[in-house]
Amino acid sequence: MHHTGLDRSALDAFNLDAGLTLEQADHMIENVAGLYALPVGIAQHFIVNGREVLVPMVIEEPSVVAGASYMAKLARATGGFVASTDAPEMIGQIQILDITDLPAARQRLLNHKTELLQEAAQFDPVLISRGGGPRDLEVRLIEESPIGPFLVLHLIYDVRDAMGANAVNTALERLSPRVEAISGGRVHLRILSNLADRRLARAATTIQLDQLAFGQFSAEEVRDGIIEAWAFAAADPYRATTHNKGIMNGVDAVVLATGNDWRAIEAGAHAYAAHSGRYTSLSTWGKDAAGNLTGRLEMPLAVGIIGGATRVHPGAQAALKLMGVTTAAELAEIIVSVGLAQNLAALRALATEGIQRGHMALHARQIAIAAGAIGDQIDQVADRMVQEQNIRVERAQEILLQLEKKN
């Protein structure tokens, strides 16, 4: 932790040993054989909606935490990140089969909309008391499928501070008998959709032009290089996939740190990236009238601070405490900001010196350790190899021998 330069007391909320016990793990999943640890890094310099926040990131990949922190630092001159979220409305799906007159059944369900919504409001008094619950009901006609046409009912359900999968799935299962009775069909699947496109989170930032110059690169070169790199992702799915993967480096790390379901977030993000019919970049980069770099990220973010592993995992609890978030919306606003910062870190590196240089130092340290370096030797060996641009285990061993001879 020493190299973050953070005041130790700032980290008191985050007990770095706070992990899961075998006993807790045994209640989480089946056939538990052990625990699996990952590094927790703390991203610094973030200001989200005017508030300073330290962001815990759980990730195995080098350079992510440093990249996000550095971009957050560049964003400070203009106040950091402005983020917002839609209402936490999830979509639950009910598949209805064996109907002969689909339009008529659809109309019958719509005629009973108020009654169905009232019934759905009975299932989760706790959620209702927090201001959540059913909001709307839609019925879609799937015209073509491998088994022919059928109906799909969408229950729009406000899940407040939960991710919502359990809440929605429970509501769907309990609503199904009425849906069968009204439609005259057979209810088959009843399950949440991870395409949470009514629950979008957005972040925007402006990087002052003068913050962008570095090394031999002028500020204009860096800015325009970033915009050119983004344009590639906007136009080409092969590039967009990797571009969005970079965004998810930041997003997933915070999602994981808070015990949230990162597969759900991944599934929703990539499906949303294709919502125009063509897979594209989740972010947008451009310049404002003053020539500053502007960035925006919009994506579904179904994260919770209640339920799932967020409540069970002590590390997740510590992560939420460190960030000082009290609502799921606040958490989503931080996550989407980290995603945007991470995206910028990757674009800036790619558009200038390339990605490998930044990775080099950490890579060199790993090679030094593999060669048997310990303590101070690690940095000494790594620095030499980076200088020589010769990062190999054999070279590390030679340098180690020389160091040992000297001492």
Ligand code: NAD
């Ligand atoms: P949950 O059911 O454990 O918690 C939600 C419940 O907490 C609500 O129904 C409500 O009764 C109560 N609650 C109390 N205070 C609340 C508040 N302020 N806001 C909202 N609810 C409040 O959790 P969940 O979020 O419904 O389910 C999440 C879990 O479901 C995750 O672990 C996920 O992995 C899993 N899951 C996901 C999928 C999927 O993504 N397709 C499918 C099934 C299960």
